[in-house]
Amino acid sequence: MALDDVLLEGEEKMIKALEFLKTEFGGVRTGKASPDLVNNLTVVAYDSHMKLKEVAAVTTPDPRMVMIQPWDAGTVDAIRKAIEESKLGISPIIDGKIIRLPIPALSEERRNDLVKTIRKMAEEGRVALRAVRRIAIDEAKKLQKDGDITEDDLKDAEKEVQKLTDQYNGEIDKALESKEAELMKV
Structure with a gap:
């Protein structure tokens, strides 16, 4: 070499x-919503470990909300579980096949x-x-x-x-x- x-x-x-x-x-939560908060969470879906951004679209419709839209409705529970097990300290709200994460002020x-x-x-x-x-x-x-x-x-x-x-x-x-x-x- x-x-x-x-x-x-x-x-x-x-x-x-x-x-x-x-x-x-x-991935460190600030007072405002950002897709980076959850994009790299590991979700167990389809018998494998995948990044959240690989199984869902992540958007921020307003500064205090992250919205996750899975491409397959069958992955909603896996995504919810991954969020709850993460260190984010945010409780997901399931609305049909859309998951909402309200971001509280710090x-x-x-x-x-x-x-x-x-x-x-x-x-x-x-x-x-x-x-x-x-x-x-x-x-x-x-x-x-x-x-x-x-x-x-x-x-x-x-x-x-x-x-x-x-x-x-x-x-x-x-x-x-x-x-x-x-x-x-x-």
Whole structure:
């Protein structure tokens, strides 16, 4: 493996870690309705585990309501069960083959708890970035040990990997700041 491949692979993994974190942030309930709250819930339907977005259309007709319309009426109970077992803390309302999720306003205490939760998620994202950094540097050291690159190339690679790590840590900080502002907005 060439040094450029090591750096590209490291950056790709950092991008995936950032995207995963943003997806996780999307699942944290704020005071307003969003399809992201439920899109990634796992529903047991058709004898397999599927994402909710694969078995139903999810819309937000108003800022305080999420509406789920299953494509097959037989999956309504499975969707209801998945919502009730999730950590959303929202009780679904079944209306024929439509499921409605009223989104209550968040209390100040709940907002603070959610901020703590997203800060923990952000720290987990930073840990993932550091793990990618360590792996990339270890790969570069193997290349240097095998004689594929020089010691100067190794130092340059370490600087480049650190630069990428700092860049994606900054992206995590921006995403965290944005989500905190969204949570604290009344």
